[in-house]
Amino acid sequence: MKHSTLHIVGLSGGKDSTATLLIAIDRLGKENVQPVFADTGNEHPETYAYLEYLEESLGIHVVRLKPDFSEEIAKKRLFIARDRRMGRDKRGERMRWSNKAKRRALAVLQPTGNPFLDLCLLKGRFPTNRARFCTEWLKRDAFVEYVDSVIQLERRTVVVWQGVRRNESDKRKNAKKIERMGNKYYNFRPIVDWPVEEVFRCIADHGLEPNPLYQTLGRVGCAPCIYATKGDVRLLAGSDSMITDRVRDWERLVGQASKKGYAAFFQGKELAGTKPGEVSDLVFWERHQIDGILKWAAKEGPFMKGDWGLHPARGHAGDDGPRCGSEMGLCGD
Template identity: 80%
Template sequence: MKNGTLHMVGLSGGKDSTATLLLAIDRLGKENVRAVFADTGNEHPETYAYLDYLEHMLGIQVVRLRPDFSAEITNKRMFIARDRRAGRDKRGDKIRWSNKAKRRALAVLQSTGNPFLDLCMLKGRFPTNRARFCTEWLKRDVIVEYVDSVVQDEGRTVVVWQGVRRNESDKRKHAKKIERVAKGYYNFRPLVDWTIEDVFRCIADHGLSANPLYQMLGRVGCTPCIYATKGDVRLLAGSNPEVMDRVRNWEGQVGQASKKGFAAFFQGKELAGTKPGEVSDLVFWERHQIDGILKWAAKEGPFLREDWGRAADDGPSQGAGPRCGSEMGLCE
């Protein structure tokens, strides 16, 4: 029924959201379930292929959402062009954009149509452990806005089925099975008490294969993720060198759009033993931009949790460091 309750599954292409989708279809029928995928523009090609696979095998259509930052970029261009601020920051650098930086940024600050790249150019930086704006802007807000449009425009109650398990992380160990978010908007987490074995068994029992990325990288999500390990970087550099080429190009574009003139995809931890300000900017960025990271990753040796937080969940190092994810379960 058009005015009935809409049961929506936030589908990432990962194991938990896939199992959640299967449960929803089993209980309600595929005609009463809407699978929604928030496309960051930084997904592995295997994830896009896996969504096609699920559509074919289940006879469904996945709604694919991509945020648009063109209006925000237009406003940022106006701000940069008109910036006349006075004063200096805590490091003694001028707050105002210099004329040289303005010309450099305005030459590249245009919408590309790729949500991840556009967001990073808008911010003038890549997300980090302390400023992980990617999940918020590219996943959470996109889903929430979509749910709100259904509630407001279609007049329907929406129940969002989320693939969240309590044993995934400390952040999720107290996750409620069902909760009211707002009027007409509920979250339902049917897997809260499941184990990882339960999840893969559910997928196999339905005659489906899990996303092949679990055999390659051990996780599903942004590729690369800001929490990638040394092993992840090595593997991607060998099996998907185009991913690293893309990161190199993105670093150039985001750097040009930033006030500093430099940007590094992986800078959440001090991989080379230095922090910004402890060495010259040129040395810091040389060590932390992608070519410096590739040299670091190529060095033999065991993974060190200090390198940066482990991204893969449910692996042998589960809990060893930060992981990408949210209470909404949008990345796995």
């Protein structure tokens, strides 16, 4: 029997959200549970296959959210074409797009249907650890908009089930089990106190396998994520060359859509031990674009003295760096 309350499970394809989905179905019946996957367009192929596996195994339908930036891209094209600004920015660079840069950007600034790529084309750059607009625009905003539409159009109370555990990170250590977010809108985190072993046990007890990425990459999420470590990049490059080929192609397109003419997927990590302006643009982009990153990742261990001449005083960025993770449990785990 259907309830007046709709229970939405934020599904990432990772272990925690999968266990949360199974608990929700056990308690409420699958007819009262709606799994929702926010598709960035930068997911690993194994994750897409795993969602289909869950649908077939559980007899459910997963709603897939894909943001559309066509309208924003059209406005950006108009802005670039009409840009007549005078003066310079705080770095002393001209604010107006040059005619050469306009022609280059307008040639590629078109919607592709891939949310991640379209957002980066719109921004003229890739997300960084200081400007992580991918999580905000592609996961959180898309999901909240969907929930709001259910509340407003269907006039139903919504409970969002989140696969969030307190021992995952400091950011989540104070997560509440249930939280009122607004009128007719609640968050529920049934596994908030669970250790990781119990999560995998729950999946196995239901006769299911976890996402196979845990056997190869060790985690589920964007492929690659901007927080990828040296080990992550090495594993990705070894598991599927199509992923690094895709990043190379994206760097070319986003670079052409930018005012500077260059873009690097891992720019925010400063893997070469330098920031923009500390070395020539040619050296900086060569070190940070995907082929330079693959060269760096091929070296064992964290940052070493010989890594592109990195000075030890700059610190290290090994395989224990920060990890991406939405507070809503939408980004994999």
